[in-house]
Amino acid sequence: MDPTNSRTDPRILRTRRMLREAFIELLEEMDVDKISVNRLAERATINRVTFYLHYRDIPDMMDKLADEMVEEISKILGEERQEPSADPNEDWPMILHLLEHIAENSKFYKVVLGSKRTPLFTERLLGLLKRLITERIERIEGMATVTRAGVQRDIAIWYGSSALIGTIVSWLRHDMPYTPAFLAKQFMLLRRQFNKQP
Amino acid sequence: MDPTNSRTDPRILRTRRMLREAFIELLEEMDVDKISVNRLAERATINRVTFYLHYRDIPDMMDKLADEMVEEISKILGEERQEPSADPNEDWPMILHLLEHIAENSKFYKVVLGSKRTPLFTERLLGLLKRLITERIERIEGMATVTRAGVQRDIAIWYGSSALIGTIVSWLRHDMPYTPAFLAKQFMLLRRQFNKQP
DNA sequence: CATATAATGAACACGCAATCGATTATTCAG
DNA sequence: CTGAATAATCGATTGCGTGTTCATTATATG
Numbered sequence: 001m002d003p004t005n006s007r008t009d010p011r012i013l014r015t016r017r018m019l020r021e022a023f024i025e026l027l028e029e030m031d032v033d034k035i036s037v038n039r040l041a042e043r044a045t046i047n048r049v050t051f052y053l054h055y056r057d058i059p060d061m062m063d064k065l066a067d068e069m070v071e072e073i074s075k076i077l078g079e080e081r082q083e084p085s086a087d088p089n090e091d092w093p094m095i096l097h098l099l100e101h102i103a104e105n106s107k108f109y110k111v112v113l114g115s116k117r118t119p120l121f122t123e124r125l126l127g128l129l130k131r132l133i134t135e136r137i138e139r140i141e142g143m144a145t146v147t148r149a150g151v152q153r154d155i156a157i158w159y160g161s162s163a164l165i166g167t168i169v170s171w172l173r174h175d176m177p178y179t180p181a182f183l184a185k186q187f188m189l190l191r192r193q194f195n196k197q198p
Numbered sequence: 199m200d201p202t203n204s205r206t207d208p209r210i211l212r213t214r215r216m217l218r219e220a221f222i223e224l225l226e227e228m229d230v231d232k233i234s235v236n237r238l239a240e241r242a243t244i245n246r247v248t249f250y251l252h253y254r255d256i257p258d259m260m261d262k263l264a265d266e267m268v269e270e271i272s273k274i275l276g277e278e279r280q281e282p283s284a285d286p287n288e289d290w291p292m293i294l295h296l297l298e299h300i301a302e303n304s305k306f307y308k309v310v311l312g313s314k315r316t317p318l319f320t321e322r323l324l325g326l327l328k329r330l331i332t333e334r335i336e337r338i339e340g341m342a343t344v345t346r347a348g349v350q351r352d353i354a355i356w357y358g359s360s361a362l363i364g365t366i367v368s369w370l371r372h373d374m375p376y377t378p379a380f381l382a383k384q385f386m387l388l389r390r391q392f393n394k395q396p
Numbered sequence: 397c398a399t400a401t402a403a404t405g406a407a408c409a410c411g412c413a414a415t416c417g418a419t420t421a422t423t424c425a426g
Numbered sequence: 427c428t429g430a431a432t433a434a435t436c437g438a439t440t441g442c443g444t445g446t447t448c449a450t451t452a453t454a455t456g
């Protein structure tokens with residue numbers, strides 16, 4: 001009767017955990033379009049049919065995984081929003097916590113963000129960052145469509161969010177050669193688009 | 199006997215042109231993983247077997263298309279390299295010509311760069327831009343590993359190249375609301391990472 | 397015109413997708 | 427602890443797309 005049972009039933013949790021882990025494993029080994037339901041079920045040591053009890057197909061499963069990812073990051077970054085730091089350069093703790101979270105779960109993020117054929121996750125994270133950056137800019141600069149440096153606001157958002165994502169992806173692909181703290185500080189040096197033009 | 203015949207034979211050119219156009223058409227209509235050889239051949243009004251005379255499979259075809267794309271852009275941007283403009287802020291004609299080229303072939307670039315499941319083309323373009331930016335930085339700043347603003351060089355390259363690509367993709371997805379010239383100038387306002395810190 | 401080669405059409409084996417019905421195993425409430 | 431609910435399994439089936447073959451037709455080029 002209770003629909004939440006579908007999430008607390010240990011059999012369901014077990015199956016989904018095994019599917020998720022198998023998916024990450026396979027993604028480390030091969031391209032995503034080589035991952036069939038057959039292979040995935042075999043690796044997860046579950047029956048093929050069981051897969052269909054949980055997901056419609058593999059893209060659907062990736063969709064759900066991406067939802068969970070956004071949900072989790074959103075929760076982490078949501079805590080930052082309470083802090084009323086008006087200083088535009090003080091958003092680096094947000095970035096720092098994001099980088100730390102990614103570093104802690106690097107096995108997962110390295111494959112879902114770093115694999116060259118799984119842009120779904122990157123797109124989702126990009127969307128999230130765009131929303132957060134927009135929110136932040138609005139708080140700092142009001143509703144003007146042009147930043148203080150003379151840059152169109154939407155262009156500044158495109159630029160900043162994709163720079164952030166792209167750098168994180170490269171950082172993961174190179175096996176995180178810098179600490180989250182160092183990288184966060186580098187971001188602060190690079191993000192000068194909201195300052196006045198010299 | 200002459201292997202170049204394989205490229206001048208009008209039948210081959212015709213077939214490949216039709217395949218390419220059909221692929222772009224289908225990419226406008228559906229996700230790339232829904233494009234089967236069956237569908238592609240049908241849309242291109244060629245026999246399914248004929249496809250295999252030219253490409254091994256669809257990923258192989260996309261690979262070839264990406265090669266052609268990089269080749270073409272490389273040719274355009276290669277002409278810029280002759281100009282010995284030492285001024286770091288004078289690389290905007292390069293960006294301008296890139297944007298103009300993309301705008302002229304926007305139907306193609308909108309689908310191959312803008313579609314959410316064809317990161318292959320974005321990756322290739324990213325690689326090309328990374329090489330060009332690296333080359334440019336080396337000419338300006340020598341072999342130092344840190345830029346004048348105190349930013350690690352590789353991080354600056356990750357940041358700058360992905361910002362460039364990401365902005366172009368967003369620009370395409372929004373149907374190019376700005377002229378290439380305007381966008382190029384905006385880039386110059388945003389790319390301050392190589393200047394001294396105030 | 398004659399030769400080379402590109403394109404076609406039919407046919408085949410193969411793997412995977414997606415679903416069905418019946419059966420077994422596990423969970424959880426009373 | 428017991429029984430009802432439901433998750434997971436197993437075997438089987440249908441359909442679709444792939445990748446390849448072989449003989450035949452159409453087109454290009456010298």
